[in-house]
Amino acid sequence: MKYENIDELLDALDLKDGMCVSFHHHLRNGDAILNVVMKKLHEHGLKRLHLMASALFPVHAPILPLIEEGTIETITTNYMNGPIAEHISARGLKGTLTMQTHGGRARSIAEGERVIDVAFIAAPAVDENMNASGVQGKSACGSLGYAIEDSLYAKRKVLVSDHVSPSLKDPQIDGRTIDDLLVVESLGDAAGIVSGTLKITQDPLGLKIAREALRLLKALDVFQEGVSFQSGAGGISLAITKGFTETLKARNLKASFFSGGITKYHVDALEEDLVDRLYDVQCFDAAAIDSLRKNEKHFAISASDYANPNNPDRVIKDLDVVILGASEIDTDFNVNVTTDSYGTIIGGSGGHADTAEDSKLSVIVSPLLKARTPLIRERVRTITTPGEHIDCLITERGIAINPKRSDLLEKLKDANLPLLTIEELMQKAHAFTGKPKPSAAGEKIGIVESRHGATLDNLYKKGD
Numbered sequence: 001m002k003y004e005n006i007d008e009l010l011d012a013l014d015l016k017d018g019m020c021v022s023f024h025h026h027l028r029n030g031d032a033i034l035n036v037v038m039k040k041l042h043e044h045g046l047k048r049l050h051l052m053a054s055a056l057f058p059v060h061a062p063i064l065p066l067i068e069e070g071t072i073e074t075i076t077t078n079y080m081n082g083p084i085a086e087h088i089s090a091r092g093l094k095g096t097l098t099m100q101t102h103g104g105r106a107r108s109i110a111e112g113e114r115v116i117d118v119a120f121i122a123a124p125a126v127d128e129n130m131n132a133s134g135v136q137g138k139s140a141c142g143s144l145g146y147a148i149e150d151s152l153y154a155k156r157k158v159l160v161s162d163h164v165s166p167s168l169k170d171p172q173i174d175g176r177t178i179d180d181l182l183v184v185e186s187l188g189d190a191a192g193i194v195s196g197t198l199k200i201t202q203d204p205l206g207l208k209i210a211r212e213a214l215r216l217l218k219a220l221d222v223f224q225e226g227v228s229f230q231s232g233a234g235g236i237s238l239a240i241t242k243g244f245t246e247t248l249k250a251r252n253l254k255a256s257f258f259s260g261g262i263t264k265y266h267v268d269a270l271e272e273d274l275v276d277r278l279y280d281v282q283c284f285d286a287a288a289i290d291s292l293r294k295n296e297k298h299f300a301i302s303a304s305d306y307a308n309p310n311n312p313d314r315v316i317k318d319l320d321v322v323i324l325g326a327s328e329i330d331t332d333f334n335v336n337v338t339t340d341s342y343g344t345i346i347g348g349s350g351g352h353a354d355t356a357e358d359s360k361l362s363v364i365v366s367p368l369l370k371a372r373t374p375l376i377r378e379r380v381r382t383i384t385t386p387g388e389h390i391d392c393l394i395t396e397r398g399i400a401i402n403p404k405r406s407d408l409l410e411k412l413k414d415a416n417l418p419l420l421t422i423e424e425l426m427q428k429a430h431a432f433t434g435k436p437k438p439s440a441a442g443e444k445i446g447i448v449e450s451r452h453g454a455t456l457d458n459l460y461k462k463g464d
Helices: 006-012 031-041 058-069 083-091 102-110 144-152 206-220 235-250 264-271 286-294 303-307 352-358 404-413 422-433
Strands: 022-023 049-053 072-077 097-099 118-122 125-127 156-161 182-183 227-229 254-263 275-281 298-302 322-324 328-330 363-366 392-395 396-401 439-450 455-462
Touching: 006 031, 006 182, 022 031, 022 275, 031 058, 031 206, 049 392, 049 404, 058 072, 058 083, 083 439, 083 455, 102 144, 102 303, 102 455, 118 144, 125 156, 144 275, 144 303, 206 235, 206 392, 235 264, 235 322, 254 264, 254 286, 264 275, 264 286, 264 328, 275 286, 275 303, 286 298, 322 352, 392 422, 396 422
Parallel strands: 022 049, 022 118, 049 072, 072 097, 097 439, 118 156, 156 182, 227 254, 227 322, 254 275, 275 298, 322 363, 363 392
Antiparallel strands: 392 396, 439 455
């Protein structure tokens, strides 16, 4: 059914207190749909809702009053930052916060572990048959990978779009799975959807970390024909991506695929024929969106095809190398990207734990000190990714290899690299900062869930 008035749509839905509603985050900090829908659900008198948004950003601050007064009781998400994250860190929720991974979210929906009553899917372009795409329209965001499971398994699936055309070529969402279409004036602010041109770090320490990472990869003989690679959109990761592709070119090699969130630097490699395929679950910039629109070797994939641990054909099971960040890492190589050292939520796993577990080589890159706070702790405040899945840590002051990876240590024994134990790196940091005192934690407010559905760690209110 097609609607042009949200109140008419909501009147037609079987709305109940306590229901689960879902949203995706491909519009990122430009999204207006989550705020509009949640406000309307509040106006319709709904209470104790379970908000299952794949991520929450600063733009979603207007729903804070709905959290405070009980319209939103429980939140399940993969990532959050900004005012909502700060509020929950300090005051908690009336219900529970669950932080999932990208693959874990897809798995839990597909297997019926999480039941979505209504999925509101922001779709930059739809056609008269309710097929949907992310690469057309004024709000184009590229891949709709994190919305695919919602479109398949929610009890009621609602597309929300500001661009309707007679037909779409190669839609990412099949209209046969969709129940309703809501046509709106705008999905949000396109300037917040894409980040423009993401930039390689110019910080000397960051560039040194990137150089050391490339030296490590060369020493481990990673650069082979058909290597697969994933990196993020941070400044250090982009520098490594650029160096990785330059090394492929210098050695006349071609990678098999790059996966995950795609940027201009991944697209450049595809266009230079340095990689055979891009598997795109999320576009990070305008160049990636344009490439997905026109390049037949640039594939939009679902979160399940990307990282669902129970999907035997998931892309990342064939991943050779992944470059990841950390807000903290401890002497057992557990990594935290969910909270800072004081307990404030600053992010979440996203694909961090997924790719670390599946890849043949997982590499953490980070400065040893962050605003005079040491990266390495005796125990991280929150475990996002278990240490058993982390292989290497690269800082500007040395490289630590997880002792469990004796094979890597054997390969590197004659390499001219600054290898230290993680305890030695921690002592280097403490020489500058002193040993930090652990911060107090308040009452439990939620959990960090592994990609397989088990509780990995608990989340607590920020301590004094």
